Structures are given as structure tokens and as C-alpha cells.
Amino acid sequence: MQDTDPIPASRVSFLTDWLRLDGARGVGLRTAHLLLAAFGSPRAIFEAGHAALAAHAGPAVAGALCAPPSRQTRERIDATLAWLRAPAHHVLALGDAAYPRALANIPDPPLLLHISGRIDLLARPALAIVGSRNATVQGKANAAAFAAALSDAGVCVVSGLALGIDAAAHEGALRGAGSTIAVVGTGADLCYPARNRALAERIADAGCIVSEYALGTPPTSGNFPRRNRIISGLSSGVLVVEAAARSGSLITARVAAEQGRDVFALPGSIHAPLAKGCHQLIRDGARLVETVDEVLEALQVSPLASASLSASGAAHALPTETDCTDLLAQLGHGPLDVDDLLERLGADIGQLSMGLLALEMAGMIERLPGGKVQRVYI
Structure with a gap:
């Protein structure tokens, strides 16, 4: 089985932050959600500093988050990125635009979904x-x-x-x-x-x-x-x-x-x-x-x-960048809420999610806190 194209650096950085949060010692799902609600993203959590983190989750958790990732977490990150290079392997983080909306709305959604297939x-x-x-x-x-x-x-x-x-x-x-x-x-x-x-x-x-x-x-x-x-x-x-x-x-x-x-x-x-x-x-x-x-x-x-x-699902692959030309055009130059983008395009949420994921994996857009996305000019 041949590897797929290299994962864009922006996607690697994004997933690394989520994998590090998910693997942090003493940080369970409830604590992770509390911190995400307070700071907005894993990167913001890691940059918040000990005092700010301790105010929300206590000194022990703050210490774990301020420390470098453990060897086990580093090995997990490397193994996950290697697994992603195989066809039809995906990892969606809670901050991804393509994360299933129904699942994101339950009280305790997973931070990460490892997906094999369609x-x-x-x-x-x-x-x-x-x-x-x-x-x-x-x-x-x-x-x-x-x-x-x-x-x-x-x-x-x-x-x-x-x-x-x-x-x-x-x-x-x-x-x-x-x-x-x-x-x-x-x-x-x-x-x-x-x-x-x-x-x-x-x-x-x-x-x-x-x-x-x-x-x-x-x-x-x-x-x-x-x-x-x-x-x-x-x-x-x-x-x-x-x-x-x-x-x-x-x-x-x-x-x-x-x-x-x-x-x-x-x-x-x-x-x-x-x-x-x-x-x-x-x-x-x-x-x-x-x-x-x-x-x-x-x-x-x-x-x-x-x-x-049956007709719309005939091709199981992600859309190509060419397929997403209109989506890129509608994004414009500044951050845009996904719901506003959905209204502009008149598409269904499934089509939009697939398009956003394809562009994000190509390094052409980035996800921002608050459910917004923004075009990346490269």
C-alpha cells in the first residue's frame, strides 16, 4: 500500500496539539472540556501559563500541561501521523469543521476520532x-x-x-x-x-x-x-x-x-x-x-x-482542491463562521464538511476558535 501525499505542516501542528492534550497526564475528558471552554483551543491552553491553568484545573494539572509531552505521548503522536499517511485513514479533532455536528453537541464529545474508511x-x-x-x-x-x-x-x-x-x-x-x-x-x-x-x-x-x-x-x-x-x-x-x-x-x-x-x-x-x-x-x-x-x-x-x-456517494474520496474553488472564493479574506459559509453556499452540511476537511488537509485553510475558518495564502 502506497503512502498518500505528505500531511501539511499546519495540519501536523494542529493534530499534535490535540493529541498532546488528549494524552496529558491527569487530564481527563471533563477537565479537557473545561479548559477548552476557558481558553478556546489546545494551543491556547499550552500557552496560558501555570497560574491561569491552575485557576481552572488545579496546580497538578497545570504542572502536567506546562511540562514537555511525555515519551509515551510523543510516541503516540508519531504513530498517529504515520498511520494517517495510509489511504482512507483520518483523524478528526473536536475543533475540526468536519467533526460530526450531532456528536459535537452531546455533553461529552470525544476530543479525537480516529477513522478508517469513508x-x-x-x-x-x-x-x-x-x-x-x-x-x-x-x-x-x-x-x-x-x-x-x-x-x-x-x-x-x-x-x-x-x-x-x-x-x-x-x-x-x-x-x-x-x-x-x-x-x-x-x-x-x-x-x-x-x-x-x-x-x-x-x-x-x-x-x-x-x-x-x-x-x-x-x-x-x-x-x-x-x-x-x-x-x-x-x-x-x-x-x-x-x-x-x-x-x-x-x-x-x-x-x-x-x-x-x-x-x-x-x-x-x-x-x-x-x-x-x-x-x-x-x-x-x-x-x-x-x-x-x-x-x-x-x-x-x-x-x-x-x-x-447512491448518486452523491458514488465517489468516497475527499473532494479535490479544484472541486472546492467556489468554497475558497466564498471564504474571502477574513475569518468566517461555518454557519455563515453554509448559508452563502446553499450546500448541505455534509458537503461543506467534506470540502473544508479537504482544504484543511491541503493546508489551504485553518480552523480558528469559535467555529470559524480562514483561508491560508501560500
Whole structure:
């Protein structure tokens, strides 16, 4: 596999700052968000000085941020930049214009997303499908059928690459135009469980694998409940297809409800253990659904959307600089809010995000605090 073009120096500097913040000793996600709210960007955090940092996060964290990055962090930065040189490998930081807007609006969005595959899928309408790892044959068939129909309707199916319902949902979604996103609890360069390796390779080729964890992060029990907020955060709603009374899928459904997402559940037999969780969700207010049309209606997605999606998604690569000529012209000479740019162009957010990312990776624009972008003259 050949390397892609060199990463522009401005992009290297930008990602290095975010990777350094993400790897700083004693700086958890909550503290990082607090500091970003106070200072605006990782670079501003590192330049703030000990006293200003200590006022917000305490002297220990201030000391860690003022110290040079650790050897482990430097090695992570080098490994990530090397990984990015391979085709279809991407890293999006929370400060990127192309960072998924739906995910950015949850209370605790990841600082970084490591992505293998079609980055354009992150801007598409999406629904999560989750359920039991020990699913029945009927449950897996239901998950695959719903996923295939949703994908045909232009909806990207999000799940967690686990055995059972997750794997069936990914398989079904790969058959349609909407494809699928797998949010994993390891580094994006690893596959867990190993039995899903062939499926993961197909998703990386025709869909998208997403992880907030550093490359090489092994599977640990705490990673998987944590990644559930990303599964629901990327989605307009969550459909639960078979879940025991204490299933991990119920955590995803609960987080989805807290994020303001719709929760759907398939009913089952009163005698079936894997229907207990779905029935509890329905009692708690989840929408009982029996057909895909009911889900599409709730999501306000037309079943005819697949035709336009198939045409617009024929090329999975980022737009070229030539494709973005009008975008550059509309940027003008000063900082511009992304929402204002969206209004000027009359484009959808997915198209704009892809264009901005292409220009940023080419070193032709830079991201500024407050959701603004600015042209770089080189």
C-alpha cells in the first residue's frame, strides 16, 4: 500500500496539539472540556501559563500541561501521523469543521476520532441498531433486514461491531447505499472480537470504523460502555433488537434518551428472555416498532432518499482542491463562521464538511476558535 501525499505542516501542528492534550497526564475528558471552554483551543491552553491553568484545573494539572509531552505521548503522536499517511485513514479533532455536528453537541464529545474508511458517512443521516451478543437466529435476521432497508433508504446504520445483533446490523447495512459505521472500543487499528475481522475489513472498505481511543488501545471492559455514547451521539435514534433485562444495549438506549435521541424497540414473546429488555424500554417510553417504515417516518426520512444518496456517494474520496474553488472564493479574506459559509453556499452540511476537511488537509485553510475558518495564502 502506497503512502498518500505528505500531511501539511499546519495540519501536523494542529493534530499534535490535540493529541498532546488528549494524552496529558491527569487530564481527563471533563477537565479537557473545561479548559477548552476557558481558553478556546489546545494551543491556547499550552500557552496560558501555570497560574491561569491552575485557576481552572488545579496546580497538578497545570504542572502536567506546562511540562514537555511525555515519551509515551510523543510516541503516540508519531504513530498517529504515520498511520494517517495510509489511504482512507483520518483523524478528526473536536475543533475540526468536519467533526460530526450531532456528536459535537452531546455533553461529552470525544476530543479525537480516529477513522478508517469513508469519512463522508459521518455527515449522513444515521440510526443506531444494537442488541444482544447472544442473539437468536430470528433476532439477527430482524437486525439485518431492518439495517438493509434503512441503508437502502439512505440511512447510515451505526453499531458497535460486537457479535450478534451488531454484526448482523453491519452486514445488512453493507448491502445498501447508506452503508454502516462501526464504533469500536479499541484502537482503530485493532479488531475485536477477532471473529469479526473479515467484517471489519469490509466495513473499513465500504463503510467506516470510528474510535476515540489511541491506536493500539486493547479491548478493556470499561471501553465498551464508554463508546456507547458515540454510537448514539452519531445517530438520530437507537433501535434495540433483542436485549436481556440487564443488557449493555440498555445503556446505549438510556444514553440516547439523555442525548435527546429517539429510542425504538422491537417487541418479542413474553416468554423470550431476550425480549425482556425491549419490553422494559417500551414501558419506559421507547417507541414500539414493527416495520422499517415506522422508523423512517419517525426520522422523517423518505424511502426514496436512496437514489440521490447512491448518486452523491458514488465517489468516497475527499473532494479535490479544484472541486472546492467556489468554497475558497466564498471564504474571502477574513475569518468566517461555518454557519455563515453554509448559508452563502446553499450546500448541505455534509458537503461543506467534506470540502473544508479537504482544504484543511491541503493546508489551504485553518480552523480558528469559535467555529470559524480562514483561508491560508501560500
